[in-house]
Amino acid sequence: MESIRYEHLQETLYYEVMDNGLHVYILPKPGFQKTYATFATKYGSVDNHFQVEGQEEVKVPDGIAHFLEHKMFEEPTGDIFATFASHGASANAFTSFDQTVYLFSATEYVNENIQTLVDFVQNPYFTDQNVEKEKGIIGQEIDMYADNPDWRVYFGLIEAMYQKHPVHIDIAGTVESIRTITKEMLYECYNTFYHPSNMLLFVVGGVDPQEVIDMVRSNQEQKDYKPQGSIQRFFEPEPEQVGEARREAKLAVSLPKCLFGFKETDVGLTGEQLLRRDMTTQLMMDLLFGSSTRLFQKLYDEDLISDSFGHEYNSSPQYAFSAIGGDTKDPDQLLARIREEVDAIVEKGFESPDFERARKKKIGGYLRMLNSPENIAHEFTRQQFRGGDFFNMLPLYESITLEDVNLRLREHIRWDQLAVSLVVSP
Amino acid sequence: MLPTKRFKTFAISLYAGVPLREDTVTKVALTPFVLRRGTESYPETTQFREQLEHLYGAGFGFDVYKRGDYQIVQFRMDTINDSFVGGDEQLLDRSFAFLGEVLTRPAQENGHFRTSYVQAERETVRKKLESIVNDKMRYAAERSIEEMCKNEPYRLHPLGERKDLPGIEPDTLTASYQEWLQQASMDLYVVGDTTLEEVENLVQRHFNVDRTSSSDYQTQAAVRGDKEVETVVERLNVSQGKLNMGLRTSITYGDPQYAAALMYNGILGGYPHSKLFVNVREKESLAYYASSRYDGHKGIATIQSGIEIPNYEKAVTIIKQQLEEMKSGTISDLEMSQTKAMIRNLLKEMQDSAFEMIAYDFNRQLSGKERTAEELLAQVEHISKEDVREAAEQFRLDTIYFLRDEKEE
Numbered sequence: 141m142e143s144i145r146y147e148h149l150q151e152t153l154y155y156e157v158m159d160n161g162l163h164v165y166i167l168p169k170p171g172f173q174k175t176y177a178t179f180a181t182k183y184g185s186v187d188n189h190f191q192v193e194g195q196e197e198v199k200v201p202d203g204i205a206h207f208l209e210h211k212m213f214e215e216p217t218g219d220i221f222a223t224f225a226s227h228g229a230s231a232n233a234f235t236s237f238d239q240t241v242y243l244f245s246a247t248e249y250v251n252e253n254i255q256t257l258v259d260f261v262q263n264p265y266f267t268d269q270n271v272e273k274e275k276g277i278i279g280q281e282i283d284m285y286a287d288n289p290d291w292r293v294y295f296g297l298i299e300a301m302y303q304k305h306p307v308h309i310d311i312a313g314t315v316e317s318i319r320t321i322t323k324e325m326l327y328e329c330y331n332t333f334y335h336p337s338n339m340l341l342f343v344v345g346g347v348d349p350q351e352v353i354d355m356v357r358s359n360q361e362q363k364d365y366k367p368q369g370s371i372q373r374f375f376e377p378e379p380e381q382v383g384e385a386r387r388e389a390k391l392a393v394s395l396p397k398c399l400f401g402f403k404e405t406d407v408g409l410t411g412e413q414l415l416r417r418d419m420t421t422q423l424m425m426d427l428l429f430g431s432s433t434r435l436f437q438k439l440y441d442e443d444l445i446s447d448s449f450g451h452e453y454n455s456s457p458q459y460a461f462s463a464i465g466g467d468t469k470d471p472d473q474l475l476a477r478i479r480e481e482v483d484a485i486v487e488k489g490f491e492s493p494d495f496e497r498a499r500k501k502k503i504g505g506y507l508r509m510l511n512s513p514e515n516i517a518h519e520f521t522r523q524q525f526r527g528g529d530f531f532n533m534l535p536l537y538e539s540i541t542l543e544d545v546n547l548r549l550r551e552h553i554r555w556d557q558l559a560v561s562l563v564v565s566p
Numbered sequence: 567m568l569p570t571k572r573f574k575t576f577a578i579s580l581y582a583g584v585p586l587r588e589d590t591v592t593k594v595a596l597t598p599f600v601l602r603r604g605t606e607s608y609p610e611t612t613q614f615r616e617q618l619e620h621l622y623g624a625g626f627g628f629d630v631y632k633r634g635d636y637q638i639v640q641f642r643m644d645t646i647n648d649s650f651v652g653g654d655e656q657l658l659d660r661s662f663a664f665l666g667e668v669l670t671r672p673a674q675e676n677g678h679f680r681t682s683y684v685q686a687e688r689e690t691v692r693k694k695l696e697s698i699v700n701d702k703m704r705y706a707a708e709r710s711i712e713e714m715c716k717n718e719p720y721r722l723h724p725l726g727e728r729k730d731l732p733g734i735e736p737d738t739l740t741a742s743y744q745e746w747l748q749q750a751s752m753d754l755y756v757v758g759d760t761t762l763e764e765v766e767n768l769v770q771r772h773f774n775v776d777r778t779s780s781s782d783y784q785t786q787a788a789v790r791g792d793k794e795v796e797t798v799v800e801r802l803n804v805s806q807g808k809l810n811m812g813l814r815t816s817i818t819y820g821d822p823q824y825a826a827a828l829m830y831n832g833i834l835g836g837y838p839h840s841k842l843f844v845n846v847r848e849k850e851s852l853a854y855y856a857s858s859r860y861d862g863h864k865g866i867a868t869i870q871s872g873i874e875i876p877n878y879e880k881a882v883t884i885i886k887q888q889l890e891e892m893k894s895g896t897i898s899d900l901e902m903s904q905t906k907a908m909i910r911n912l913l914k915e916m917q918d919s920a921f922e923m924i925a926y927d928f929n930r931q932l933s934g935k936e937r938t939a940e941e942l943l944a945q946v947e948h949i950s951k952e953d954v955r956e957a958a959e960q961f962r963l964d965t966i967y968f969l970r971d972e973k974e975e
Contacts, residue, residue, distance in 0.1 A: 149650075171572045173914045219848060221838035226900070228907030231838070247914035248907075276851030283806040284854055284872050287702050392803050394696035432615030440611075441686065446693050467697065497616060501623030507646045508625060511573050513918070566803070 141353050146531045149510060153531060154349035156357070160365040161337025163524070164356050166349040167516060175345030176245045176513035179257050182340075182525045183333035184238040185311040186375075186458075192332055193369025200329060201320045202306075203278075203313015206235040208326050210274050211266055212242065220260045229253045237307055238456055239525060240333075241518070250347060251355055258341065258359055264330045266323035275318055282312050289563045293397040296387045296561035297463055301403045303383035304376040307459050335368040336360065340521055344513040375458055380405045382559040390566040395446075397563040398471035400478075402552055404460035411527030412536070417548075418455055419502075419533065420540050421462070424548045425451045427490050427498050428482065429464055435481050444474045457526065462552065471562055479555065486553050489546040503537050567756040567765045568923065574650055576658050576758030577920035578643040578665060581928055582750040583636045583783060586719040591637055592691075592726025593734055593742040598628045598639050599687035600739065604673035604680070605664075617664065621657055622646050624664075630724045633932055634818075634863035635786050637724055639750075641665060642921065647759055658760060659768060666772030670747070678740035688731045695728050699802070702969065706808035707870060710967035713798045714812035718789060720864060747775060751783050753931050757920035783932050788816050788865025797966045807875040808969040811885065812868055815961045819862035820935035825945035826957035831860035831867060832905035833954065834892055839904050841888040842869065850884060852877050863932065867961055875970050882966065889963060895955035902951060909946050913939045 143154045154166040185205050191197040212233070213220045224231040229246035242261050246253045285291045295310060302308035312318075332338075343352055382403050409417055429436060429451045439445040448466035455461075468474045509515045520530040584594055608614040618624050625644035630637065645661040673680055699705045708723065715721040754773070756765050817827040835842035835858025846856035856871040873881045891897070916922040916939060926939060 173917045219839070219844070221843075222900070222904065225837060225839040225904035225908055228911040230908065230911060245911070245915065247911050273851050277847060277854055280806060280852075280854040280872060280874065283874070284703075286805045289700050393700050394698075395693060432612055432619055434612055437610075437612050441682075443686070443689060446690060448697075467693065497619040501619040503651065504622030504624065504646050507574050507622070507650050508644055511575060511920075 141350060143349075144531070148534055149531060151510070151531065154353065156353050158336065158357060158360045160360055160363070161335070161367075162356075162360060163340045164353060165340070165342045165520065166347065166352050167342075167344040168347055168349055169345050169513065172346045172513070173247045174245055174513060175247070175250045175253075175343060175347055176243070176517055177254055177257055177341065177343045178241050178243045178517045178521055179261050179341050180239050180241040180339060180521045180525075181333050182238065182338050183240050183329070184236050185309060186237050186306040187333065187373055188306050188309070189374040190332060191372045191374070193372070195369075197374070198328060198332075200325055201313065202309045202317040203311070204321055204325060204329055205240055206312050207274065207278060207318055207321050208329055209233050209235045209240050209242075210278060211271065211326060212261055212264065214265055214270055215260060215263065216265050220256070223256050223260075224253065227252050227256070229256070231257075235311055237311070239522065241521065243517070245513075250345070251351075254343065254352065254355065255359060258356065261334065262363060264327065264334070266326045268323055271321065271323045271326065275321075278312060278318055279315050282310075282315055285310075285312065287391070289391050289393050289397050292389050292391060293399045293465075293561050293563045294463065296389050296563070297399045297401055297559060298461070300384045300387040300559040300561055301382045301401070301461055302459065303379055305378040305459050306375070307456075332371060336365055337368060338371065340524055342517045342521055344516055378459065382557060384559065386560045386562070388562045388564060391563050392565050393563055395467040395469055396471050396565075397466070398468050398474060398560065399463055399465035400475065400558060400560040401462040401464055402554060402557045403559065404455070404552065405557065406551070407458055407460055410457045412529070412532075414455060414457065414526055415523060415528035415533070416536055416540070418453060419536055420544050420548045421453045421552060423498055423502055423540060424545045424552065425453060425462060425464070426502070427494055427545065428485060428549070430498065435485070438481070439474070439477060442477065444468055444470065444477060471560070475560065482553060486549055489549065490542065492542055495542045495545060499537060499540065503534065506533055506537065567760070567762055569759065569761055570757060571759050573758060573920055574647055575920070576643075576645045576647060576661065576756060576760065577924065578645070578661060579755040579921065579924045580641045580665065580669065581638055581753045581931075582640075582746070583633070583638045583932070584746060584750045586632060586635050586637045586722055588719065588722060590742065591722050591724075592730035593739055594637055594639065594746055595630045595724060595726040596684075596687060596691055596731075596734060596739060597743050597746060598630060598641070599690055600679050600683050601668050601672050602628065603683040603687065605667040606671040606673060607667060609673035609680075621660055621664070622651060624657070624661055626664075632720065632722075632724045632864075635719050636783065636932065641668065658758070658764075662768040662772045666774070670773065670775050672743075674740070678736040679743070681736045684734070684736045684739055688734060691725055692728055692731050695723065695725055698723075702802070702804055702806070702808055703870070703872065706810045706967065706969045707868065709800065709969070710798075710810035710812055710868065710965060713796070713967055714866070714965040715789075748777055749780055751781060751931075752777070753928060755924040755927065757923060783934065785818075785820055785934050788818050789814060790816070792962070793964070795963050795966060797968070799968045799970060801970055801972045804969060804971055806872045807878060807971070809871045809873055809878065809881055809885075810868060810967045810969075811963060812866060812965040812967070813961045814964045815865050815867060817862070817957060817960050818865045819929060819933040823953075823957050823960065824862055825942060826949050826953040827860060827862065827960075828909055828946060829902075829905055829949045829954050830892060830957045830961065831858055832909055833897055833901050834858045834888060835869060836860075837905070837908050839901070841891065841901075842871070842885065845884055845888060846871055846881060850880070852881050852884070863929075878968055878970070886963070889961075892958040892961070893955070895951055895958070897951050897954060902954075906946055906949070910943060913943050
């Protein structure tokens, strides 16, 4: 077992790589009642075309990673929620573009719960019958999202931007695509992506790191994993340009929803470089669109935006884009005003006092996040899969300069890379 | 206040509660929206928000919600402990100064709130009320409560009523604010690495307000539910049907049967091992979500599920069967032990979150019931199946609400 001390955060992280390749990380939080654990695979909705070294190339239906997540909860002995409940653990899971995460939080029987988490995810049980049954449940989940305007406007933006890359495919797939899923396909995906060498276990809370690591090691030693070659993921080349400049969906809403963003052309970054660019971009967007900016206040006073107006930046080594917007009575007027105001800011760049203040805010937000075991586990895992270090963000924030942010501003705000997504009432 | 070194922040919460009343609900709801626009020292909203960024992006927010028949305005601040940013920045002191000013010294002109702020925030509240329909899960939940409680103040939305907004002028709102400031029940909480002495000192310095006429919360009896079950069907352009049911119960937060009611809800639909999830979702594949919630302050429980529209009758039948099983005490030992373990987990986990600890203590203020989390936990451990069955007799189905599509059958 190794450890890293992060003095500036007063935190120590313990870790070990198991013989079968599983990465295990423990962050003790003395005084915390709760233990929160995530068991994650670097496998999400975008991984629909792949090949394991020495094996056949495989293409799978849309929504299968999410389908697999649902099905993992079923064991020959019944539903795994019941086992967790017997030990007072609240369990859940989620699937994103590039990872699937299983988790629990509990205040007692911590060792038993960690074992349950690891064992159920490492024990797939798919039958023709239980796969069919799940199609009804996921069909209802898909319908629920279809009625949700925030989801529709967000996905509409990605669909407008991305023409080839599977990030534009809804994480749950469609009712039609999931209909074609079979237990054989699920096993194929499972065997590829749930190999321990593609997975990460993170435990945070009032635990003894040595005890947890020893327990996980002995658990893994009892399982007979053969070494697996590297996984190659295939993505069709994505054009630089957005697919459509504007996309519109009809759904009953009190006010139109308008989300716009810029598709990044320079992709391929990984690790700390990617993390640093994310942080710089987020800082830049906060300076441009944050609720304390003059632009935000002007648009609010002009009754073009509301408290719902926000921004985010989403990236991976293959894609990156911003998403900005909210409810507005007049999307065209909002976009015209933003273009006018933003051009003037891009021309001048940001000023030092504003930059320093925005950076302080980001540092504060980061430190606040460290109160939350959930946030720590999720962000750490996400960064680790991309080669970045969540616990090293404070020095990175300190190293970002005004020039970096101004450069990012000019790079990212390119109107030829703009896409707009709207949800309006029929 | 609770001194602790467990967190990297100071958590500050201020609760201001008044009885939920038709003639004041909208004005009270609008007040915090105007207060967050500016203060005497930071009259412009950009200055106000920049000041928060100077405090290392202190989290600042507010909520307006219902608890029993009270309308609660809650302000929250979450400020990092200076020691993590290597300085003596007095962030706790500056945060108190900020919150105190927000509450007691708003930006004014001609003796009342700034007209432009009142106008803009009226619009904001109007848009928020109108946007409820966008989220169908939430819309169905609120509509079912509105139908169920149509003869009580609880039918009111915590943000008030759209029709009131145009009539609220800066002077009337300011007068309402001053009255609210004096009369509302106020509770201020701090959790973090500080002392009672320091906090008392900060309150005296920064919350200078004359509150001679303030009142304590009064406990209210639950409304009896002895009428026929009412069914309401509403049509909107939706893909998925939303089935919401409302139940009345005489068991409220201060009641000796409260722990049994928590168990009742947990076994019925509080968790993924509960009857609703297992039977509606796992056995019948009817829904993605199916759960229940119990509100001890108001004495109601709600059931919510999203279903395929033609499955309405089937879902209602299955849910009613679960309610009958609860009444007849058809509960397994495993359901008992699992639910106890989950409630235990919830009550213990609270200790890891400053704001949840605060929220738990506020229940005590609101209900007048002294009962620590440890005491409640001990009571839950002793609940028997017979206790749950007896509690089940005190839950009565009152309203079935179904939100469905516009197509004719």
